Amino acid sequence: EQKKNITYVLNGTTQIQSYVKQLIDVTKSWNCSDVTYTTVRLEDFFADIKEQALGLVEIYHQKIDWKAEQSDKKVTIAYDPMFRAVMNVIQNAVEHTKENGIIYIDAKEQDGRLTFIVEDSGSGFTKEALLHGTEQFFMDDTSRNGEAHYGMGLFFAKTVAEKYGGGIKLSNSENTGGARVEIFFLSSQETS
Template sequence: LSEDCREMAETIVSSSRRAEGYVAGLLEACAGAEEEFQSCDLSLIFKEAFQNALPLAASKGILLKKESDLRGTASLQKEHFLRAVGNLVDNAIEYTPSGGTVFLKGSMTEKSWQLTVFDQGPGFTKEALAHGTKRLWRGDTGRSLDGHRGLGLWIAAQVVKSHSGELELNNWERGGMVTIRMP
């Protein structure tokens, strides 16, 4: 395949996976489906989340960077948790202009750990900071064909909450940032 065709194919595959993740997450949330909690190596979870995002970032011309000192294990519903992180990274990639950077940071504190996604997009509006994790909330309701349905942040927030964690929306000097704080 030519380079252009290969890039289009990667974009289609990545978009299909994203849509599949949203549908699966919504069905799980509605049906109350349970995935077993398992002991997961935090450094491997971080690495997998990063690797999962590379194709979409490349297809959008976004540089994906990472830094992590995550260590140890945590009891997680692995696929749910990876989908939640994937939703955050996908949003960051979507809102960062081509040529920009999305940065994933994993860090340990004395009694907890956290994962933060930084983008170089327009950041969150005051309304998005207040309501962005509510089900079906969309900041710009005029964008009906943009692929956003107000589910990604809500699903991520529900998954994090089911793990006794917190999801926090913020801005930094170059764009938006979303932090998952876990006990």
């Protein structure tokens, strides 16, 4: 009985730590003075996201179907918050896709707009989630996977996207039947 209680307390502590980290990330995203803009090769930024996503799906025994623009183009972006925002969208997709499922990711830059489309092969968003899924603390009672969430991941992604001239759009994928999230940011293209 004691082991069971200790395990329960430890799991609760881990969840609280995760929740506090998410709150800190959201708070940091609102603080303009912490932002560092970086000029990077677009291909390198995409490769960094792909590498992180591959590590994530490996843990969940899933696969990624990755499609990204191949380009030596350089862009100036708020690297860290944008990276975290895209990874939050991917994390959400991974958590709502069953083992051996596929996450589809399309990354591109066009006319100063950096866009990521992430589609999962889960059960898709409910009507309620389509309307409120990017709101702070929104947790769909009819959760797509039954795991505990705090309603922060997509809220954080939306906050960052909007801060950098972009946005986020939730829908259900016509291709997979699962959820589809499109997140985009404005970027400054470097002229060589």
